[in-house]
Amino acid sequence: MSKPNQPAAMEQNPADIAREAFRRLALRRISPTPEAYRDIYYEIAGIAPPPPPALQAPTAAPEARPDPGPELMLYQFANRLADQPGDLSEFGRRLNRAVKGRDWDGYARTLAQLAERPAPKKGIDLAELPDGEQTKQLRDMLARTLTFAVASLLNTNPVLAMEAEALGAATKEAHSDAALAEIGSRLKQLCYQIELRSGDQGEQQELLLRLFRLLLENVSGLLDDDSWLRGQIDMVQELISGPIDSRKLEDATRSLKDVIYKQSQLKHGLSDVKLTVKNMMMTFIDRLGQVATSTGDFHEKIGGYSEKIRNADKISELNEILDDVLKETRIVQSEALKARDNMVMARQEVQDAEARIHALEAKLQHMSELVREDQLTGSLNRRGLDDVFEREMARADRRGTPLCIAVLDLDDFKRLNDTYGHIAGDGALKHLVKIVKETIRSMDVVARFGGEEFLILLPETTIEAASQTMTRLQRELTRHFFMHDNEKVLITFSAGVALRRPGEDQTELVKRADKAMYQAKQTGKNRVVIAD
Ligand SMILES: Nc1nc2c(ncn2[C@@H]2O[C@H](COP(=O)(O)OP(=O)(O)OP(=O)(O)O)[C@@H](O)[C@H]2O)c(=O)[nH]1
Numbered sequence: 001m002s003k004p005n006q007p008a009a010m011e012q013n014p015a016d017i018a019r020e021a022f023r024r025l026a027l028r029r030i031s032p033t034p035e036a037y038r039d040i041y042y043e044i045a046g047i048a049p050p051p052p053p054a055l056q057a058p059t060a061a062p063e064a065r066p067d068p069g070p071e072l073m074l075y076q077f078a079n080r081l082a083d084q085p086g087d088l089s090e091f092g093r094r095l096n097r098a099v100k101g102r103d104w105d106g107y108a109r110t111l112a113q114l115a116e117r118p119a120p121k122k123g124i125d126l127a128e129l130p131d132g133e134q135t136k137q138l139r140d141m142l143a144r145t146l147t148f149a150v151a152s153l154l155n156t157n158p159v160l161a162m163e164a165e166a167l168g169a170a171t172k173e174a175h176s177d178a179a180l181a182e183i184g185s186r187l188k189q190l191c192y193q194i195e196l197r198s199g200d201q202g203e204q205q206e207l208l209l210r211l212f213r214l215l216l217e218n219v220s221g222l223l224d225d226d227s228w229l230r231g232q233i234d235m236v237q238e239l240i241s242g243p244i245d246s247r248k249l250e251d252a253t254r255s256l257k258d259v260i261y262k263q264s265q266l267k268h269g270l271s272d273v274k275l276t277v278k279n280m281m282m283t284f285i286d287r288l289g290q291v292a293t294s295t296g297d298f299h300e301k302i303g304g305y306s307e308k309i310r311n312a313d314k315i316s317e318l319n320e321i322l323d324d325v326l327k328e329t330r331i332v333q334s335e336a337l338k339a340r341d342n343m344v345m346a347r348q349e350v351q352d353a354e355a356r357i358h359a360l361e362a363k364l365q366h367m368s369e370l371v372r373e374d375q376l377t378g379s380l381n382r383r384g385l386d387d388v389f390e391r392e393m394a395r396a397d398r399r400g401t402p403l404c405i406a407v408l409d410l411d412d413f414k415r416l417n418d419t420y421g422h423i424a425g426d427g428a429l430k431h432l433v434k435i436v437k438e439t440i441r442s443m444d445v446v447a448r449f450g451g452e453e454f455l456i457l458l459p460e461t462t463i464e465a466a467s468q469t470m471t472r473l474q475r476e477l478t479r480h481f482f483m484h485d486n487e488k489v490l491i492t493f494s495a496g497v498a499l500r501r502p503g504e505d506q507t508e509l510v511k512r513a514d515k516a517m518y519q520a521k522q523t524g525k526n527r528v529v530i531a532d
Pocket of ligand 1: 293409410411412414415417421422423424425427450451452521
């Protein structure tokens with residue numbers, strides 16, 4: 001505010017002093033003459049009154065300054081007020097007119113109106129007026145909010161944080177409409193930017209949480225067996241399911257660290273166990289291979305298993321391989337283990353000795369079987385069959401191998417006899433035995449059971465294989481006809497096959513096979529029926 005040239009005591013606020021002077025005149029019910037005003041004015045200002053001035057009529061020269069003294073002061077006050085912006089200037093002009101017209105009542109009325117004038121309205125240049133107490137507080141609060149609160153909340157975005165601080169500083173200085181309008185627009189822009197960023201941040205947080213949940217689900221998928229770890233994972237999932245705060249995140253991190261530590265321990269332990277099992281199995285297979293060198297394709301299979309074990313990377317795979325190995329091993333196991341050391345040490349000697357023994361045995365067997373043969377067909381007779389039966393049952397029991405028999409009966413043999421004669425019938429029986437011997441294995445034995453009925457003994461044979469052998473024999477008979485007087489005679493037979501039950505004797509077994517053979521007869525002949 002520019003200051004006029006006037007006494008020191010007046011420098012404080014002549015308008016206020018003038019206003020107070022008129023208030024006191026009114027209170028004391030004193031007429032507002034210049035003299036009365038002057039006395040009270042100097043009383044309020046606390047200075048000695050000057051000697052009475054010689055008044056000069058302001059009407060004589062309207063633009064001329066009045067003489068110094070109260071009128072001059074009233075004149076000066078009016079002029080200064082007229083220089084003020086807004087409605088103050090109108091008050092100034094009215095006071096000026098009153099001074100010039102020496103209309104002291106009018107001057108007093110105008111001053112009273114000035115005193116009662118409401119607070120300045122919007123539109124007055126605030127730069128020229130001091131802040132009210134509330135405005136000051138509000139301005140301060142806004143500046144602090146921007147400088148400290150908003151700026152520190154924006155610490156992840158330095159550009160916006162700096163703008164918030166700059167706005168805080170500008171708010172303290174902005175006293176004009178234009179400055180406030182500019183701050184308002186910058187504030188609006190800042191709010192818009194913050195809103196944008198907070199949307200992005202929320203989206204990023206959601207994406208991170210989704211990623212985290214996905215990881216947790218995968219980790220828990222790896223932990224089928226461990227209830228402790230599953231509990232930890234569930235806890236972490238529960239922690240992040242609700243609203244997230246830093247405490248919850250800390251808890252989740254701690255729990256997850258425990259899980260990761262335990263998991264790494266488990267993984268380490270698991271690979272150790274796998275390696276140990278692998279090595280154990282390799283050693284086992286190597287030893288088995290050494291023991292079983294003479295067991296032909298078993299040895300090759302064992303080699304294959306070693307390779308499989310080397311390539312296996314799951315315990316479950318190793319288990320499957322071990323099962324297969326054990327299955328293969330079971331057959332040779334008992335013999336292989338019994339003869340293990342001797343076989344390795346003196347394999348060649350054993351093989352030679354075995355060969356000699358076999359030759360000798362075969363010779364002996366042939367000789368003994370001569371008196372046990374059926375004279376017509378060359379198959380075993382019943383006595384021979386009984387001996388072989390006894391031997392094969394004992395062997396099957398010892399080895400735990402299956403033993404099957406088949407009972408064969410030629411179909412319509414009576415008609416053949418009747419048609420071609422008995423000699424032809426005999427020839428047909430011999431032809432049958434010849435084809436049987438060519439079809440069955442060397443270890444199988446055929447015996448004539450009586451009349452046109454035969455029995456075939458099939459050691460180490462499953463019931464399915466026995467049945468297939470009989471069907472194959474029927475096929476062979478249709479391919480190799482019995483020839484009588486250059487005539488092709490088709491011989492067929494019906495058969496019943498039976499697998500010996502554990503401990504079952506010869507009579508029971510033959511009875512079951514016989515029953516099955518009769519079923520084959522009754523259901524059309526030239527058939528094979530498996531006994532119950
Ligand atoms: N040539 C000859 N015939 C025999 C011999 N032993 C038994 N037979 C005959 O074989 C025939 C058996 O006849 P059946 O028991 O009625 O049986 P089938 O005619 O074969 O009739 P199905 O068994 O029902 O097919 C009888 O005629 C016996 O005489 C033998 O050593 N030589």
